[in-house]
Amino acid sequence: GAVVSQHPSWVICKSGTSVKIECRSLDFQATTMFWYRQFPKQSLMLMATSNEGSKATYEQGVEKDKFLINHASLTLSTLTVTSAHPEDSSFYICSARSTSGLGNEQFFGPGTRLTVL
């Protein structure tokens, strides 16, 4: 159990376009999901906490108008990178914590590699 999927797994886009990344908890419900970004050879950087039915909470330095997060259901959160630029190229990872019974772990998706040309 406790599988988190992400789609797409990789995407290449032109500068100035928007890209949507989906994060789904496949076999459990998640009131809270988290979005991370990882640059090469660096740690995971928490971008925002996504709460089902309410606004996301962004970490300091993360532009909420650029990284739009929607958590419309207990199994789906989306991250939209708006007006993407080459510096947004990165590996984006989501994670989810279960609403019940699965302890304190966060379960991570496989990640989405975004390349902005």
Place this chain on the structure above:
Amino acid sequence: DQQVKQNSPSLSVQEGRISILNCDYTNSMFDYFLWYKKYPAEGPTFLISISSIKDKNEDGRFTVFLNKSAKHLSLHIVPSQPGDSAVYFCAASLVGSGNTPLVFGKGTRLSVIA
């Protein structure tokens, strides 16, 4: 202020020997600790955890030790295998804090040499 610290960015170990990865934390309120393993271009996968009421938890080749007074935990892998080569993240949380993310260290890259 980094609440979870992994001071060794990398570690190399011979196959068959023991790998010891260390982690220190500063927040005495943390009461649950986890280790994650991450391969390149993949999401982290949960490896092993320990509650603050214990000082040791073992799962096959992996053992996590917790020293609360020193605010220190370590992950032992024995015997180490080439497939263990990955980045290992230490994480900490407060029990019941379902809406807050785990606090991660910066990771230690383990290389197991055949």
